[in-house]
Amino acid sequence: xxxxxxxxxxxxxxxxxxxxxxxxxxxxxxxxxxxxxxxxxxxxxxxxxxxxxxxxxxxxxxxxxxxxxxxxxxxxxxxxxxxxxxxxxxxxxxxxxxxxxxxxxxxxxxxxxxxxxxxxxxxxxxxxxxxxxxxxxxxxxxxxxxxxxxxxxxxxxxxxxxxxxxxxxxxxxxxxxxxxxxxxxxxxxxxxxxxxxxxxxxxxxxxxxxxxxxxxxxxxxxxxxxxxxxxxxxxxxxxxxxxxxxxxxxxxxxxxxxxxxxxxxxxxxxxxxxxxxxxxxxxxxxxxxxxxxxxxxxxxxxxxxxxxxxxxxxxxxxxxxxxxxxxxxxxxxxxxxxxxxxxxxxxxxxxxxxxxxxxxxxxxxxxxxxxxxxxxxxxxxxxxxxxxxxxxxxxxxxxxxxxxxxxxxxxxxxxxxxxxxxxxxxxxxxxxxxxxxxxxxxxxxxxxxxxxxxxxxxxxxxxxxxxxxxxxxxxxxxxxxxxxxxxxxxxxxxxxxxxxxxxxxxxxxxxxxxxxxxxxxxxxxxxxxxxxxxxxxxxxxxxxxxxxxxxxxxxxxxxxxxxxxxxxxxxxxxxxxxxxxxxxxxxxxxxxxxxxxxxxxxxxxxxxxxxxxxxxxxxxxxxxxxxxxxxxxxxxxxxxxxxxxxxx
Amino acid sequence: xxxxxxxxxxxxxxxxxxxxxxxxxxxxxxxxxxxxxxxxxxxxxxxxxxxxxxxxxxxxxxxxxxxxxxxxxxxxxxxxxxxxxxxxxxxxxxxxxxxxxxxxxxxxxxxxxxxxxxxxxxxxxxxxxxxxxxxxxxxxxxxxxxxxxxxxxxxxxxxxxxxxxxxxxxxxxxxxxxxxxxxxxxxxxxxxxxxxxxxxxxxxxxxxxxxxxxxxxxxxxxxxxxxxxxxxxxxxxxxxxxxxxxxxxxxxxxxxxxxxxxxxxxxxxxxxxxxxxxxxxxxxxxxxxxxxxxxxxxxxxxxxxxxxxxxxxxxxxxxxxxxxxxxxxxxxxxxxxx
Numbered sequence: 002x003x004x005x006x007x008x009x010x011x012x013x014x015x016x017x018x019x020x021x022x023x024x025x026x027x028x029x030x031x032x033x034x035x036x037x038x039x040x041x042x043x044x045x046x047x048x049x050x051x052x053x054x055x056x057x058x059x060x061x062x063x064x065x066x067x068x069x070x071x072x073x074x075x076x077x078x079x080x081x082x083x084x085x086x087x088x089x090x091x092x093x094x095x096x097x098x099x100x101x102x103x104x105x106x107x108x109x110x111x112x113x114x115x116x117x118x119x120x121x122x123x124x125x126x127x128x129x130x131x132x133x134x135x136x137x138x139x140x141x142x143x144x145x146x147x148x149x150x151x152x153x154x155x156x157x158x159x160x161x162x163x164x165x166x167x168x169x170x171x172x173x174x175x176x177x178x179x180x181x182x183x184x185x186x187x188x189x190x191x192x193x194x195x196x197x198x199x200x201x202x203x204x205x206x207x208x209x210x211x212x213x214x215x216x217x218x219x220x221x222x223x224x225x226x227x228x229x230x231x232x233x234x235x236x237x238x239x240x241x242x243x244x245x246x247x248x249x250x251x252x253x254x255x256x257x258x259x260x261x262x263x264x265x266x267x268x269x270x271x272x273x274x275x276x277x278x279x280x281x282x283x284x285x286x287x288x289x290x291x292x293x294x295x296x297x298x299x300x301x302x303x304x305x306x307x308x309x310x311x312x313x314x315x316x317x318x319x320x321x322x323x324x325x326x327x328x329x330x331x332x333x334x335x336x337x338x339x340x341x342x343x344x345x346x347x348x349x350x351x352x353x354x355x356x357x358x359x360x361x362x363x364x365x366x367x368x369x370x371x372x373x374x375x376x377x378x379x380x381x382x383x384x385x386x387x388x389x390x391x392x393x394x395x396x397x398x399x400x401x402x403x404x405x406x407x408x409x410x411x412x413x414x415x416x417x418x419x420x421x422x423x424x425x426x427x428x429x430x431x432x433x434x435x436x437x438x439x440x441x442x443x444x445x446x447x448x449x450x451x452x453x454x455x456x457x458x459x460x461x462x463x464x465x466x467x468x469x470x471x472x473x474x475x476x477x478x479x480x481x482x483x484x485x486x487x488x489x490x491x492x493x494x495x496x497x498x499x500x501x502x503x504x505x506x507x508x509x510x511x512x513x514x515x516x517x518x519x520x521x522x523x524x525x526x527x528x529x530x531x532x533x534x535x536x537x538x539x540x541x542x543x544x545x546x547x548x549x550x551x552x553x554x555x556x557x558x559x560x561x562x563x564x565x566x567x568x569x570x571x572x573x574x575x576x577x578x579x580x581x582x583x584x585x586x587x588x589x590x591x592x593x594x595x596x597x598x599x600x601x602x603x604x605x606x607x608x609x610x611x612x613x614x615x616x617x618x619x620x621x622x623x624x625x626x627x628x629x630x631x632x633x634x635x636x637x638x639x640x641x642x643x644x645x646x647x648x649x
Numbered sequence: 650x651x652x653x654x655x656x657x658x659x660x661x662x663x664x665x666x667x668x669x670x671x672x673x674x675x676x677x678x679x680x681x682x683x684x685x686x687x688x689x690x691x692x693x694x695x696x697x698x699x700x701x702x703x704x705x706x707x708x709x710x711x712x713x714x715x716x717x718x719x720x721x722x723x724x725x726x727x728x729x730x731x732x733x734x735x736x737x738x739x740x741x742x743x744x745x746x747x748x749x750x751x752x753x754x755x756x757x758x759x760x761x762x763x764x765x766x767x768x769x770x771x772x773x774x775x776x777x778x779x780x781x782x783x784x785x786x787x788x789x790x791x792x793x794x795x796x797x798x799x800x801x802x803x804x805x806x807x808x809x810x811x812x813x814x815x816x817x818x819x820x821x822x823x824x825x826x827x828x829x830x831x832x833x834x835x836x837x838x839x840x841x842x843x844x845x846x847x848x849x850x851x852x853x854x855x856x857x858x859x860x861x862x863x864x865x866x867x868x869x870x871x872x873x874x875x876x877x878x879x880x881x882x883x884x885x886x887x888x889x890x891x892x893x894x895x896x897x898x899x900x901x902x903x904x905x906x907x908x909x910x911x912x913x914x915x916x917x918x919x920x921x922x923x924x925x926x927x928x929x930x931x932x933x934x935x936x937x938x939x940x941x942x943x944x945x946x947x948x949x950x951x952x953x954x955x956x957x958x959x960x961x962x963x964x965x966x967x968x969x970x971x972x973x974x975x976x977x978x979x980x981x982x983x984x985x986x987x
Contacts, residue, residue: 064749082761111788112748118693123747125754125775128761155831158688278865282857291853292689296864301871414752414795429753429761436764437815 004169011041011164012177014323018162019048020305022096022138025161026117026298029102029152031143032166038142040174041166045140054095056088056137058113060104067112070127071429082128082429089116090124090133102141102152104559110153113139117159127429147555161298163327277303277312284321289331299324418457430456466564467503467520467556468493471549472531473569473609474510475540487531493566494527503561505552506530509545511538512579516548520556539581542573543589546597546624553602564603567626570610571617587616594624605629653874657698658884660691661863662854669847669957670699672936673783673825675895679932680846681804681826683789683837683961690851691863692829696785700743702888704896706781707736713773714780714820715739725820742782744775744824748791755796756803756811757818771818776809779824789828790837797841800826804844846929847954848961895939902935908946911984915955918980921962930958948985955981 011030018028028045032038046055058067065071069087076083089097089112097113099105105113116122122135139160141152151157281296281303290296303312303320415430435454442449470490494504504527506518517530546567553563573586597604604626608617613630621628660667669682684692708715711734714725718736728734746755757774764770775784784800786792792800803809809822828845830837842848854860870877912930921927934950943950956977963976 068747068749107791108748111791115748115787123745125747125750127751128753128758128772130754155688276861278868279861282861282864286857286860291687293691293853293860293863293867294689296860297867300864300868433759433761433764436759436761437769 004173007165008169008173008177010323011166011169012044013319014162014164015041015045016048017302017305017320017323018138019045019050021301022049022053023094023120023136024301025138025305027096027139027141027160028162028164029141029143029157029160030164030166031145032169033144033146034142036171037166037169037174040171041169042140044177049096054092055098056092056095057098057100058088058109060101061106062088062109064112064126067109068122068126069124069131069133070129076428076432084124084129084131086133087122087124089113089135089137090122092137093134094136096138096140099139099141099152102143102156103145103150105152105156107153110156114155114159150555158292158294161302161324277317280317281321281325285325285328288325288329290325290328291330292328295325295328414459415456416459417453417455419452419455425458427456427458465503466562467505467553468564468566469505469507469520469549469552469556470527471507471509471514471545471565471567471569472534473540473542473545473567474508474534474536474538475570475572476510476537477540477570477572477574487534490531490566490568491528505556507545507548507552508534509541509548510536511541512544512575513541514544514548516552520552520559520561539575540569540573540586541575541577542569542571542586542620543577543593545569546590546593550593550597550600550602554600557602562603564605565597565626566605566607567624568607568609569617571608571614571620572610573616590620591623594620594626598623598625653870653878654697654701655694655867655870656878656881656885657695657702658888659866659870659877659881660695660698661866662856662859663691663695663851665957666692666695666849666851668937668940668953669849670695670827671892671895671940672847672933672954672957673827674699674703674892675899675939676932676936677781677823677825679825679936680929681828681844683842683845683848684827684829684851685832685837685848686851687853688831690853692851693787696743696783696787696827696829699783700741702885702892703741703743704889704893705738706741708739708781709734710737714777714822715742716821717781723821723823726818742779744779744782744784746775746784746786746792746796748788750775750796752796752799756799756809756813757820758811758813759816769815771811771816773820774809776803776822776824777820780820780822782824783827784824785827786829788830789841790830790832801841801844842961845961847933847957849957850960891940894942895936898939898942898944899935902938902944902946904931904935904946908934908948908951911948911951915951915980915984916959918983919959919963919977921959926959926962930954933958952981952985 014028018025030038030041046053049055065087067087067089069085069090072083072085075085099113116135116137117139120134120136122133124131124133139156141156141160143152145151152160157163278296278300281299285296285299299320302324303316306316306319307313415427417434431450431454432448434456435448435450438451438454439449442451470493472487472490503520503522504518505516505520506527507514508517509515517534518527521527549565549567553565556563571590573590574583575581576585576589604624606617606621606624606626606628608614608621608628608630610617610630617630618628620626657667657670666684669684673679673682684695686692706715707718709718709724709728712725712728714727716724716728718734753774755774755776757772757777760768760770760772786800803822804824804826807821807823809820811818826845828837828841854863866877909931912927912934916927916930930951931946933954934946937950937954938944938946941950959977959980
């Protein structure tokens with residue numbers, strides 16, 4: 002997709018989001034910080050109702066600010082506990098902006114998700130017990146660079162839109178205004194709309210190549226600044242979409258024959274599409290989207306796009322494109338298209354043309370094609386690499402190793418101590434400790450707190466280990482003992498399970514290294530992706546080591562301890578540029594190994610060649626890795642080796 | 650809460666999860682329900698919906714732990730001191746333990762406001778509020794370890810002992826622990842897993858018709874919660890009556906020796922540790938029989954509940970691909986025949 006086209010989609014998503022931030026969950030904005038993102042955010046803020054509350058949640062927000070707790074200053078002054086709202090409750094009715102959403106830790110994510118699900122924040126902290134309304138939309142700023150650096154899956158699941166600004170240039174976005182391109186707004190077609198004439202934007206909207214006339218595809222959302230249309234899906238009187246009765250649904254779960262064709266809006270009063278839920282579910286299923294939140298969010302988006310009028314096929318196509326496309330985990334089976342098109346003779350390619358869709362074509366196909374057109378070109382390649390769709394997202398696991406700290410991490414308790422050297426005072430506990438002594442201390446005019454009363458919070462920091470497995474799957478290794486290497490990895494995996502480590506898996510063969518599994522706590526998935534690992538091709542040893550090192554670096558930046566475990570027969574025979582030649586390949590491998598050493602990563606090299614390979618040993622020495630020839634590597638030796646590599 | 654909750658009866662599919670919840674509603678001594686599964690499968694919705702179908706219970710008027718007027722042995726210190734009290738109809742508490750809850754709010758602590766005024770008063774926490782009801786922890790796998798330890802201790806003893814800030818308080822805290830979570834976001838500690846009587850694996854319905862129905866009902870509910878709830882009032886009332894009938898029927902449900910033997914053989918075939926699995930199996934089968942209106946536990950009941958009771962008690966090999974439920978099914982076929 003070109004920058005302009007991506008931007009057009011982004012603008013559509015943004016306008017829908019602005020109309021009902023809480024109902025649609027949120028919008029993920031992928032792209033680094035810079036003028037383009039700032040401009041887009043500016044447009045987004047403009048599109049929101051005037052006076053919408055915006056709260057920015059920093060990366061390492063504490064529970065006291067996120068959820069709420071006791072207001073220190075006010076409590077001391079008043080002499081009784083005073084509650085203070087957290088960011089989420091403050092943002093009720095507005096939006097929450099997550100900076101660096103791809104790096105938010107799982108604990109914060111789960112708190113956010115709980116609030117998004119309930120529309121409330123349940124506060125049970127520091128002697129405060131309250132349920133506060135917190136209906137907000139999330140603007141997640143995703144600054145991830147690598148494909149697997151994304152906001153966590155639970156968050157993505159609840160957020161309707163995902164826009165990618167990485168390909169958008171300033172030239173694309175500069176002329177765009179937040180004014181709508183569409184004709185009618187959610188508040189009704191007849192309403193005076195301030196910006197109705199301002200049709201600004203990319204000259205050629207992306208919709209043109211999807212076979213709809215541009216007018217109907219343009220987002221049917223208008224945002225007036227003077228009189229904001231408040232649109233919530235739960236308010237029954239605002240949305241008078243078609244009432245679909247269960248009676249119809251029973252008989253027509255599949256869209257066959259002419260049933261769906263009648264769905265075209267002939268006149269505005271007629272129910273446009275009797276079964277929008279059905280269509281969206283079918284489309285979601287065709288793209289292998291398993292979570293049910295996806296079609297639910299898409300349906301809400303379609304309703305908002307439709308405004309007060311019935312949902313049209315254009316609304317559905319738009320919603321599907323914006324909400325479902327980026328969640329796709331597979332392409333729809335091709336044979337489905339002719340089957341669903343019934344006996345009609347039109348070729349499927351028809352939908353690619355600029356014409357109005359033929360009346361005989363099932364609506365579902367139109368929606369399906371709309372989604373297909375938006376899929377990123379490398380999607381399937383990425384899917385193949387990730388195994389399943391969920392593999393794309395980083396799934397943080399639970400680490401087993403912790404470090405006690407007084408500064409950061411999750412709070413684990415309170416102890417007496419002075420609030421210095423960055424230790425955080427726990428006000429409530431301090432006051433509680435001081436309370437019984439007040440009479441003895443004898444002053445009645447003010448509350449006395451002495452040094453002995455100070456209580457500080459203890460934190461526990463995750464310093465979990467992530468073992469990065471780099472497995473040589475080249476032809477020589479396969480010939481020798483890829484199966485045994487796999488067995489060895491499984492042993493190590495079982496060991497990682499005991500220690501609750503995370504694991505990541507890289508395979509190298511042919512011309513490069515592939516990330517099979519981003520760091521995960523799910524060892525079952527590690528095992529699965531390992532089992533499906535094919536062998537063959539030359540050995541790009543240097544590429545394998547470098548890939549492992551890059552990943553280890555990412556892991557370290559995420560605050561965990563990486564351990565590189567390299568399983569190879571060390572028969573390097575292909576250089577980085579793809580040319581053969583043992584000596585050059587070995588030289589490059591040694592060079593890569595040296596950089597591992599200088600970066601200071603703990604590492605382990607398991608030699609999988611039939612008899613210990615001297616080059617493997619040399620490589621291990623250069624890398625400063627523990628060297629383990631597989632013939633001697635039984636279960637306990639391997640596991641012991643990893644353990645000592647970790648502790649080293 | 651101000652927002653309407655989705656009616657329990659309107660939840661599409663997820664039969665195992667619903668049965669597990671109903672069993673816990675009929676027999677609270679079953680020992681907790683764990684719901685693990687995919688995102689967006691309605692785990693939280695189901696738990697929250699359960700509260701609405703639970704019949705009212707009788708509790709001592711004004712008691713902070715809602716003691717049962719008929720169970721003198723379980724009374725809290727206040728009720729004992731009073732000696733007698735009036736029973737009033739109270740909704741069964743379904744208490745959320747939110748993430749980020751601090752220990753003082755979970756177990757209860759010194760009432761700060763009154764402490765500042767120089768008075769030492771215990772302010773009960775969530776465990777007190779959940780007494781005789783349900784304690785729900787969403788994302789139980791992400792709960793901080795020190796809270797997990799605390800919960801395990803209380804769940805096992807049925808009593809919350811508070812020794813902090815110069816307070817020394819103990820009060821009854823019997824509750825059904827309901828946990829939900831997604832295994833992909835972190836695994837549950839084995840010790841905690843063990844404490845749950847029943848466990849359910851939920852999956853997103855694969856059947857397209859069911860999926861459509863879910864989305865449609867959700868949509869209808871969101872657009873007009875009141876009207877939707879009204880439509881489902883009859884099934885809801887019927888379900889509530891079913892729970893009440895089952896509760897009264899429960900003591901008289903007979904467990905024949907043949908059923909006991911089958912249960913024992915099933916547990917042996919699966920190699921589950923200890924007797925807890927067997928006991929829970931029988932108990933759950935009884936509750937299901939009561940829910941069905943049957944007076945004897947038969948094979949059909951055992952078969953239905955075995956995956957719920959035994960699935961999470963199997964000795965687990967983390968590397969074992971076979972899902973626990975398939976292993977239970979295999980054992981069921983061995984013991985009961987296909």
